[in-house]
Amino acid sequence: GAVVSQHPSWVICKSGTSVKIECRSLDFQATTMFWYRQFPKQSLMLMATSNEGSKATYEQGVEKDKFLINHASLTLSTLTVTSAHPEDSSFYICSASHLNTEAFFGQGTRLTVV
C-alpha cells in the first residue's frame, strides 16, 4: 500500500507555544488529506478535511483559528496547533487519499503540552 508519513512522531511543547505537525504522502499524490484526533482508548474524531490548494473544511466544534491546516502541495499537509494548552494533548493522525480512492494513514503524532 501507499505510504503516509507524519513528522514528528511525538512532541512535547510548553503551554502557549505553537507546534506544527507534517503529513506527507511519499509515493502518491494526495488530493485530499484528513486530520483526526484520538484520545486514549477512544475513537478517531475527524477534525478537518483539506483539499490541495483549498481551504480546509472543519468539523463542527473544531476551532479553525486554533488548528491551522495547510495543504499547499499534493504531497504535504500541515497541522499547526496554535497557543497550545494541556487540553490539546492528544494523538493526532492524518490520512491521505488520491481522488476518492482508499485513504492511507500516517503513524500518528503524540502531542504533549506541559
Added chain:
Amino acid sequence: AQRVTQPEKLLSVFKGAPVELKCNYSYSGSPELFWYVQYSRQRLQLLLRHISRESIKGFTADLNKGETSFHLKKPFAQEEDSAMYYCALKGGGGNKLTFGTGTQLKVEL
C-alpha cells in the same frame, strides 16, 4: 447524521474459537462500510470493505441493510489477530470516514 456503534470495547476469545466483532451504523443513504485494524504500535490500516466482498486474513463482513449492521467474523481466531478493530462508514460523497469507538480483540492461548 451518520453514526457507527461498536458495543464491545473488549472482546476476549481463545485461540481457535470463532470471533464476531459487532458494528451497527446509522445513515440515511447508501453507505460504504469498512473495517480497519490497528496492531500494537502500528498505524491504522484497512482490513476490508463491504463492496469488495472479500476475505482478508480469514475475516469476512457482510453488510446487512435491514439490521444496519456490518459485523466482522472469523471462524477460528489466531493469536496474531489480537489488535484494535475499528468499523467505519463513508457516506454523503467525498472520502470522509466516521469511525466507531473500536473493539480490542484479545486472542488467548
